[in-house]
Amino acid sequence: MEENELNNKDIITDMENEHQEEEKPIEPASDETIAPVSAVVTGSDGGDKTKIIMITGVAILLIAITAGISYYLLVVKNGGDKMEELIPTPTVAPTQEPATSGESGFKIDERLTYSNEETAITFKYPRDVSLIESPDGEIIISKSGPTQKAGTEFYDGISLTIIPSKTGDKSLKDIVDEKIAKIKSDSSVAYSVGNVEVYSVNSTTGYKFTVTGNGEYDYIYLPLGTDYYAQIVDSTADPENQGYQAEVDDIIDSIDFLPPATSE
Numbered sequence: 050m051e052e053n054e055l056n057n058k059d060i061i062t063d064m065e066n067e068h069q070e071e072e073k074p075i076e077p078a079s080d081e082t083i084a085p086v087s088a089v090v091t092g093s094d095g096g097d098k099t100k101i102i103m104i105t106g107v108a109i110l111l112i113a114i115t116a117g118i119s120y121y122l123l124v125v126k127n128g129g130d131k132m133e134e135l136i137p138t139p140t141v142a143p144t145q146e147p148a149t150s151g152e153s154g155f156k157i158d159e160r161l162t163y164s165n166e167e168t169a170i171t172f173k174y175p176r177d178v179s180l181i182e183s184p185d186g187e188i189i190i191s192k193s194g195p196t197q198k199a200g201t202e203f204y205d206g207i208s209l210t211i212i213p214s215k216t217g218d219k220s221l222k223d224i225v226d227e228k229i230a231k232i233k234s235d236s237s238v239a240y241s242v243g244n245v246e247v248y249s250v251n252s253t254t255g256y257k258f259t260v261t262g263n264g265e266y267d268y269i270y271l272p273l274g275t276d277y278y279a280q281i282v283d284s285t286a287d288p289e290n291q292g293y294q295a296e297v298d299d300i301i302d303s304i305d306f307l308p309p310a311t312s313e
Contacts, residue, residue, distance in 0.1 A: 163188070164307055168213035169273045173303040175296055178207055187212050190300065195289055203264075207293045208284040209300060216278050224278065225256045225270050238262040251305050273306050 161180075164171040168186060178192040187210065194205030216224070225245060232240050240262040248257035248269055255271035255278075269281040281301060287293040 169307045171307045174300050210282045212280040
């Protein structure tokens with residue numbers, strides 16, 4: 050009897066152990082056992098899909114290029130011509146180009162005019178220069194160059210002085226000879242005076258000579274009617290090639306005799 054009870058207990062114990070093993074929860078697989086998604090598509094099927102994607106991309110690119118060419122031919126080229134017919138290009142009415150003077154090409158309408166009825170002189174000058182007239186009638190036209198420093202001797206820029214004076218009982222040639230003699234008699238500077246040349250401006254004939262000392266100076270003498278003449282001293286320096294000499298030549302070329310006003 051006792052042996053039967055022991056056998057029965059062993060059977061029950063074995064059955065309970067088997068039941069616990071059946072109810073044991075299933076543990077999830079570790080990360081190492083899960084294949085990555087990117088590795089799922091492999092083999093010949095993956096290669097076919099890649100080829101399909103490449104062929105599709107090339108086809109889309111060809112379609113885009115064809116569409117662009119068609120747009121250009123139909124809209125830009127032909128349509129552009131039609132658009133010009135619908136909306137005419139604005140045109141500016143032709144106008145007469147203002148006259149120019151001298152090598153620098155300054156337009157007359159871009160210049161100012163100086164006139165003095167008493168001394169019978171008139172000329173034109175650029176707007177960007179300084180013009181100062183002293184009480185005794187001396188006209189100083191100047192413009193500093195890019196390297197000119199304030200408070201130093203002049204070496205860069207425009208420097209033009211015009212001095213109208215009465216002729217008196219002397220000829221213009223006599224006045225020129227007296228000026229040359231005075232320059233040569235100045236012992237403070239060893240001046241070198243060039244030959245006197247005939248010089249003409251606007252059908253007016255005068256004289257010109259060059260003086261070299263502390264720089265180079267051109268002296269020009271022009272008659273202003275019968276009572277006045279103009280002494281012009283040009284000491285312009287242009288080391289940076291700014292075109293200053295051409296501007297000065299324009300000013301000198303524009304000098305003219307101002308006829309006296311007629312009374313009615």
